[in-house]
Amino acid sequence: MSSGASGGGGGGGAASGGGNSNHQRGAAQRPNGQTQNKICQFKLVLLGESAVGKSSLVLRFVKGQFHEYQESTIGAAFLTQTICLDDTTVKFEIWDTAGQERYHSLAPMYYRGAQAAIVVYDITNQDTFGRAKTWVKELQRQASPTIVIALAGNKQDLANKRMVEYEEAQAYADENGLLFMETSAKTAMNVSEIFLAIARKLPKNDQSGGGGGGAGGSSQGRRLAEGDSGSRGPAGACCK
């Protein structure tokens, strides 16, 4: 496989705050000498009931860590991670949202303009699966029509306490055209895999399907000019 989470975005446990150092980069600077490298940015949002492990998945993906006592998320948190996929460098701008139903009204602010979403549930809790379905419906209705949605059945390490059958979730995912994997933020199982699968499915031609503007206004995916200092809101995709 030519792909994997690269260290460039702070993967592998460096406490880099999620790779804020590599915002500007040109193809020529790629260390591996692949000069024809394409760079894509995608906005990805995590949704799902509280305590299913959204923040834990992101933390695992971005920093390679797992905190047992991961703090709950209020409002939302933002992180980035870069991965290499064949000849493309994919930079995810990840919005990790609060799971409590009450924070629901904030959610559109984060999924607006997102090209990808991971809807997470906890395989040991049937209710969280129900909630995941509601999120999927909402995304299908409200989010960008081209959004790539993945369903993650998290806490796979607790399979002996499973309440949601794999087949059931798989069937649901097939029906709705979702990517699906069971994951474990604790053991790292399928964590980078699910992000990779999303990256693969995302269109990597330029100007890919950003929906409306993001939380901060600047709308539509646009090309990121060389040396652009990134003065922009959490908006759509940028490829070059």
Place this chain on the structure above:
Amino acid sequence: MSVSLLKKPQMHFGAITFFAKQHKDDVCGSNGLPLTPNSIIIYGRAQILKTIVNPYLCRYLDIIRGKHERTIAVSQYCGKPLSSFIEKSVFSFTDIKRIAYQVLQGLKELHSRNIVHHNLSSENILYENGNIKLFNYGLYYMTDNGKLVSFPIVQLLYTAPEVYLEEFKEIIANPKVDIWSLGIILAELTLNKLLWSSLILGQRIRKVLSLVQSTTSVFERIAREHNCYDRYQAIPADLKEIIEVCLNIYSEDRPTAAELLEKGIFDEFQVQKTDWLSLLKMYEIFTISELYYWWQLTGGDVLQELKRQGLIRSSPPILSLPHLVLIEGTILGQDRNPATLYDPKIVEMPMETLYERFKNISFSCYYPLIQTKSEIIAQSEPEPYDATGLPLVIKEKDPEYQFHRVILLRRLLHGYPFTRDLIVKEAEKDIPPLFRGDIWSALLNVRGDYERQYAKIDKATPTPTDRQIEVDIPRCHQYNELLSSMEGHKKLKRILKAWVNQNTQYVYWQGLDSLTAPFLYLNFNDEAKAFSCLSKFVPKYLHNFFLKDNSAVIEEYLAKFSQLIAFHDPVLANHLYEINFYPQLFAIPWFLTLFSHVFPLHKILHLWDKVLLGNSSFSLHIGLSVLTQLRDRLLNSGFNECILLFSDLPEVDIEKCVILSAETFQKTPGSITHREYENEEFKKTGELDISGVTLQDLKKERCPRISVSDLLELIRNSPDKAIVVDIRNITQFNRCSVRDSINIPFSSVCFSENKIENVGHHSNVLKDNLDKIVVVVGDEETDLELFPTFLLNCNVKFVCVLHGGFNILLPISPTILASQNHIS
């Protein structure tokens, strides 16, 4: 010397230590997460012991967790073990009766709290000057009836026979076992004999068990076995009877401590209920727990002392390696670490350093004058230890300073609520950490029968919110030992449920757990007080933040935050505005939880020390101070970098935050942060104040409004601190305008470029403005957004707009108005 005040015999303490049972490696709870270490459970359970104050019980002072599941219990330690007096014929029968009485008083207190000693022996009864104190009575309780340690909590000879016969699994703490132990102790004392002293361990247990079979009196049998029958016969009948009933082999037939105390034999010792002296005790100038606190500040270190006296020994790790580890991880042939057994040794803590350090503190410092009408007396007071200007962290660690603070604040707290004003005044200087919990509740005005109120609230009935509370608690400040303990979880859950139950207008929002955490941490042994603090805190500082639909309240708060940034730091505000970096994206947890979800506890404490002295706008200033600290990085970053910075908030210097936010708070007229959604109780609602600003308008305005009353105050009291910019046309301006105001007619300015020069010859005044408040005054005909925003874009500081415009000044304050025509 005054240091003698510190040297009272009962003012000494010592420590014992033991290991909690270790979980097998790799064992996880049902949620797949590691189990709470037993030492943490012990730590949580032991806290309540610190609240027990009884003349016959050594006071618990501290519980410390060491490495490898070690627990250290520090408590008062004075006098000598009773065992050292036996066989020395020092006690008369009356003495023994008094001892029995006092032990029973101690036991009664414990049993009334459902604490069973289970460890009672003549070793851990300390005797001094005719009085006893029970020592180490909490071990069984804190270890959850011994379940959390791997050694048995028994005193071979003194333990009741039924304890040996019990099945380990079904242990329920039975207070009657303590009565048996007392019986044995009294037998020793009366017979003046150490019992079965020549027997070895196994034999001793057999001996105790053999007593079960005795058909005659157990006491008589003991006397005969020790060749003390003569002495036995000489024991006064009433005392003998007490011992006999204590040594009843059927635990259910043994009387309780309370029942025994009713017996006539103890009449002579009963203290009168209205004992003035003991009433006064509550108002002592300091107690042993304050002394322990000072001792620690003067360098006292329990762990160090235990090491020095050989109770903590470290052995080379190689000795603890197992002989064989199977591939699946099973460990074979690992020697049991002898340190995991119980070592009853008590280490006394040396006091010399403390005495030496405090020897020059004069007598009068122990009795500070707190209220006087006479200036002369007040001035003749010795200058209390001067620590002004020292950083807070230093002050908190300075023993002398904390001595004075503790003595003073303790007195003031005794006088609460009548002394509240004085407490506030002192709190403005700083808050001594030892009393933070009490001082906070005084600042929050917690009063009266808060305990009863709390007791009445339903905290048990399941509600739909429970799931959320349950998943949040194990994620709430879990690095803290108290909050991660089982007790901590239970308490936090009860408080949150009680709060939801009592505030039907509100709902549980994630974050409320973090908000409660500081109060629980400070009042861990007074759940009701923690609850009351929370209940007082929310209406004052977070009014309506927890409404089911709180969006308007939050939006207003965030809009105000943007305006406050613009007011103080236009450069930063403009940058953040340009990159679309809105407070919505990062500041919700800041304000919703008043930073309690953002910072670790020790920082929150210092922050809230100040919050509690201010009003509900103070946290806007804290927010500003956080941005100010990160200013350079923010200014040099784009959207992503900025937002990343806040997802993982870098080290923020809290003391700097506190100072900065106090500064901007002082500098900012109150109406600048006026909010429609503020609690009516604390809001200014006069005619001259701001009112009726819709959220829609507010969100459009990048510069804040100022009220007429604040403007008047500015002009009257510090005219040199204000620049009034009148943007009406010249005719209007000349006809009537604010004295000393400058006129920049709105229509004369070209807004297409952000160049301050465009305003004409007044531009220099604005450009060079460093600290004056720029009040833009217009009227209906002038646009009140374009101009101030223009000034903001030109990086002019402290721009605000007069709420209501010029005309509102006309009827109210002719004195500040003048006609330019006249003057010129």
